Amino acid sequence: MKTRTNTKNGDELSILGFGCMRLPTKNGSIDETRSVQMIHDAIEKGVNYFDTAYIYQNGKSELLLGRALAGGYRGRVKIATKLPPFMVGKLDHAKKIFATELERLQTDHIDYYLLHMLTDKPGYDRLVSLGVLEWMEELKAQGKIRNIGFSFHGSRTDFEMILKAYPWDFCQIQYNYMDENNQATKKGLQTAAAMGIPVMVMEPLRGGKLVTHLPELVTKAFQSCDKGRTPVEWALRWVWNHPEVNVVLSGMSDEEQMEENIRIAGEAEPNSLSQEEMNVFETVKKEITEKTKIPCTGCGYCMPCPAGVNIPGCFSCYNDKYLMQDKSARRRYFQSLGALSAKPAVASQCKQCGKCESHCPQKIAIRKELKTVSHEMEGVLYKPLVTVARKIMRIKSN
Structure with missing residues (x-):
């Protein structure tokens, strides 16, 4: 496992971080046995940075990680978790959340603590006015927080204003070959590095969209350069090619994914991609951009929907229809989101409340897109067909 040094504090961090938002599931819940074993295996193979959050899987992610790190593993790793600003109306809310996180994680300190999903400078300013940053500094002085940072989903302008507003210990941004010029952007990454602020990268695979939802021409472009390299390896190597990046987080949901990522993390070096390889990425980006309808990464921050819509699921089926010219996308939409699910979760259930849009990192006009x-995916015959299918399959709504 390759490591890169956090120049602010000297930590040797594995270049692959274990993102605990997409842990293995079983019957709709985290598969604890598999998840714990994966975490233990990852540690034994050199992964020492684990990223979770207060809201991931309704708090179950922090609980699972806390259990997994018991029995001596905690001392071998760095834990990163997050404070959700939208749940903080006053300082006491932040204090209660932090206390809960320590309890869930079975620890007396958090190594890397983030303000979760800042999107603009006014949002940061509000937290400052509540005394949140001053309180975090007090916790740092007490050793309960070792490093103060933030994760970001907004424009480069706001990113750079937030960077310059506080002496951050680190930051976290969405960055992959399709988002080189989106959100914080490459220039924002370079600005952070120039300021001496370590950068952790999330969504290197865009929630899997850069792996499983690729047009045939994209696959051919990759293979024309290196037939043995998978789309996962291409995407991860692109991010690790940037020397400004300290850690790349991957939400690994099965053992095969983890093994592949660890293998690549044992080989990837900064500034190692050739000009030919970089040219392949330009071809790939052009092809994907032309076919992607909705830039959803499947992060799930828009969920749960009060009306029961599976927003990422709806967008995934819709994108598949165009990105992969997938003729079965409408059938999957029909089956998995309407006809065969105990709780239908289709786009037409949207009540236009707008709650989802305030949490979307990609700033998608979700209500408009759901319409x-x-x-396109339901049509006039959709509801009658669903009703008939549910009767035939004897599926009752919960």
Whole structure:
């Protein structure tokens, strides 16, 4: 496992971080046995940075990680977790959340603590006015927080204003070959590095979209350069090619994914991609951009929907229809989101409340897009067909 040094504190961090948002599941819940074993295996193979958050899987992610790190593993790793600003109306809220996180994680300190999903400078300013940053500094002085940072989903302008507003110990951004010029952007990454602020990268595979939802021409472009390299390896090597990046987080949901990522993390070096390889990425980006309808990464921050819509699921089926020219996408939409699920979760259930949009890191006009999805994926015969299918399959709504 390759490591890169956090120049602010000297930590030798594995270049692959274990993102605990997409842990293995069983019957709709985290598969604890598999998840704990994966975490233990990852540690034995050199992964020493584990990223979770207060809201991931309704708190179950922190609980699972706390259990997994018991019995001596805690001292071998760095834990990163997050404070959700939208749940903090006053300082006491932040204090209660932090206390809960320590309890869930079975630890007396957090190594890397982040303000979760900042999107603009006014949002940061609000937290400052509540005394949150001053309180975090007190916790750092007490050793309960070792490093103060933030994760970001917004424009480069706001990112750079937030960077310059506080002496951050680190930051976390979405970055992959499709987002080189989106959100914080490459220039924002370079600005952080120039300021001496370590950068952790999330969504290197765009929630799996850069792996399983690729047009045939993209696959051919990759193979024309290196037939043995998978889309996962291409995407991860692109991020690790940047010397400004300290850690790349991957939400690994099965053992095969983890093994592949660890293998690549044992080989990837900064500034190692050739000009030919970089040219392949330009071809790939052009092809994907032309076919992607909705830039959803499947992060799930928009969920749960009060009306029961599976927003990422709806967008995934819709994107598949165009990105992969997938003729079965509408059938999957019909089966998995409507006809065969105990709780239908289709786009037409949207009540236009807008709650989802305030949490979307990609700033997607979700209500508008759900109307489009409903129109294209459901149609006039959709509801009658669902009703008939549910009767035949004897499926009752919960």
